[in-house]
Amino acid sequence: MNKKYRIKKxxxxxxxxKHGASMANRQFVIYMLDQPEEKEFxxxxxxxxxxxxxxxxxxxxxxIRQVFIEEKDNxxxxxxxxxxxxxxxxxxxxxxxxxxxxxxxxxTKIYKRKSKVGKK
Numbered sequence: 001m002n003k004k005y006r007i008k009k010x011x012x013x014x015x016x017x018k019h020g021a022s023m024a025n026r027q028f029v030i031y032m033l034d035q036p037e038e039k040e041f042x043x044x045x046x047x048x049x050x051x052x053x054x055x056x057x058x059x060x061x062x063x064i065r066q067v068f069i070e071e072k073d074n075x076x077x078x079x080x081x082x083x084x085x086x087x088x089x090x091x092x093x094x095x096x097x098x099x100x101x102x103x104x105x106x107x108t109k110i111y112k113r114k115s116k117v118g119k120k
């Protein structure tokens with residue numbers, strides 16, 4: 001994921017938290033804020049020390065970024081997204097992370113169109 005599409009600054013995080021909408025499931029919380037002037041979406045990640053040590057936190061962030069890379073064509077542009085990982089995410093493998101995030105994407109209606117991933 002290109003670095004210019006990441007949210008890094010605290011004031012940008014605070015803006016999304018304060019003015020954005022949120023939705024959650026057991027493993028993740030997603031905050032969204034419209035940014036009509038942006039051509040792409042931007043992504044911010046937050047994984048607390050409560051989730052695990054640095055190796056675990058970095059692994060979770062890599063998995064979340066990979067899901068966004070694979071699903072970027074289906075996700076609405078012009079928005080800022082912040083994903084907060086909760087403790088159960090530490091024990092998940094890639095497919096479980098993807099299924100959980102796609103569940104949140106459907107719940108929040110951030111998909112441009114329906115995806116067949118995670119459906120049986």
